[in-house]
Amino acid sequence: MENIILTGDRPTGRLHLGHYVGSLKRRVELQNSGQYDKIFIMIADAQALTDNFDNPEKVRQNIIEVALDYLSVGLDPAKSTLFIQSQIPELTELTFYYMNLVTVSRLQRNPTVKSEIQLRNFEASIPVGFFCYPISQASDITAFKATCVPVGEDQLPMLEQTNEIVRKFNSVYGETLVEPKILLPDNKACLRLPGTDGKAKMSKSLGNCIYLSDTPKEVKQKVMSMYTDPLHLKVEDPGHLEGNTVFTYLDAFSKPEHFAEYLPDYQNLDELKEHYQRGGLGDVKVKKFLNKVLEEELSPIRARRAEYEKDIEGVYRILQAGCEAARAKASETLEEVKNAMKINYFEDSALIAEHVNKYSK
Ligand code: TRP
Numbered sequence: 001m002e003n004i005i006l007t008g009d010r011p012t013g014r015l016h017l018g019h020y021v022g023s024l025k026r027r028v029e030l031q032n033s034g035q036y037d038k039i040f041i042m043i044a045d046a047q048a049l050t051d052n053f054d055n056p057e058k059v060r061q062n063i064i065e066v067a068l069d070y071l072s073v074g075l076d077p078a079k080s081t082l083f084i085q086s087q088i089p090e091l092t093e094l095t096f097y098y099m100n101l102v103t104v105s106r107l108q109r110n111p112t113v114k115s116e117i118q119l120r121n122f123e124a125s126i127p128v129g130f131f132c133y134p135i136s137q138a139s140d141i142t143a144f145k146a147t148c149v150p151v152g153e154d155q156l157p158m159l160e161q162t163n164e165i166v167r168k169f170n171s172v173y174g175e176t177l178v179e180p181k182i183l184l185p186d187n188k189a190c191l192r193l194p195g196t197d198g199k200a201k202m203s204k205s206l207g208n209c210i211y212l213s214d215t216p217k218e219v220k221q222k223v224m225s226m227y228t229d230p231l232h233l234k235v236e237d238p239g240h241l242e243g244n245t246v247f248t249y250l251d252a253f254s255k256p257e258h259f260a261e262y263l264p265d266y267q268n269l270d271e272l273k274e275h276y277q278r279g280g281l282g283d284v285k286v287k288k289f290l291n292k293v294l295e296e297e298l299s300p301i302r303a304r305r306a307e308y309e310k311d312i313e314g315v316y317r318i319l320q321a322g323c324e325a326a327r328a329k330a331s332e333t334l335e336e337v338k339n340a341m342k343i344n345y346f347e348d349s350a351l352i353a354e355h356v357n358k359y360s361k
Contacts, residue, residue: 002037142178
């Protein structure tokens with residue numbers, strides 16, 4: 001069996017550090033590992049429309065932003081197929097057939113759907129399209145026969161739901177679809193990077209994100225005003241690490257080499273943490289270090305983005321070619337699905353012969 005990756009993001013804004021450590025960085029490593037036969041990276045515009053149907057312009061404007069973010073982190077169109085979900089009608093067709101395999105109560109129990117319904121005040125009236133997006137996500141994954149889906153932790157319920165659909169389909173119609181495995185970040189700090197304000201998650205609406213496309217000045221300003229330990233008022237005071245965003249970011253980004261280069265008084269993060277907890281280490285010093293660590297990661301990304309920004313038409317051509325390649329793969333799977341479901345009337349000469357026979361008496 002081939003090793004195939006499929007993953008993607010909703011184009012509702014520029015991508016930020018949470019996306020980066022949660023999934024983007026891993027995708028690039030997987031892409032460059034040479035261990036995958038095919039890699040599909042999808043801009044999930046149709047899914048974005050399930051809760052932004054009244055704001056198509058937002059989705060439309062953010063497709064190029066997400067594409068630039070993808071290219072700037074090092075996703076390489078020669079190795080990975082970058083495409084846009086809505087341009088693959090096969091995905092919608094699969095969704096319609098998978099809907100038969102899922103119950104309303106099962107969708108209601110999906111924890112991600114549950115919390116998003118609350119977040120969007122959909123309790124009173126849930127749009128059907130939104131309610132069904134986990135089924136459409138199962139189509140995204142299975143259409144490409146993905147074996148591996150690198151995503152953030154919040155997508156776990158989607159993968160569980162996908163696997164149930166695969167098992168149900170295969171048991172009703174015969175072995176056709178492939179069960180994917182989720183690939184989560186191994187670093188705990190990367191599972192859910194908090195916002196710069198210390199809130200549980202980076203989110204555009206909270207204004208607590210560091211974007212991949214932020215300027216060095218913007219990054220520095222955000223780092224310097226980051227949430228730390230409210231009890232650490234004087235440098236001499238002992239500091240606390242729990243819930244201290246600056247240290248969570250260092251857990252996610254810093255490597256021992258960074259200390260040798262930027263903060264040689266310490267060998268590694270453990271020593272820095274020890275000093276902070278003992279007292280005598282000020283927040284500003286730690287923040288300046290974090291800013292350098294982040295810049296080391298972000299400056300090559302920014303440079304690559306600047307190159308692609310000079311050729312926006314080229315980026316659109318990359319997406320268009322990606323859509324064609326993705327569509328070819330999805331339509332192969334759709335054909336297998338329709339064969340399995342016996343909705344292949346004109347390709348099935350046995351069916352026609354059977355009916356000729358039935359009416360020839
Ligand atoms: N739900 C994902 C997100 O919100 C986007 C997405 C859509 C996706 N289809 C997918 C991710 C299939 C992985 C696989 O970011």
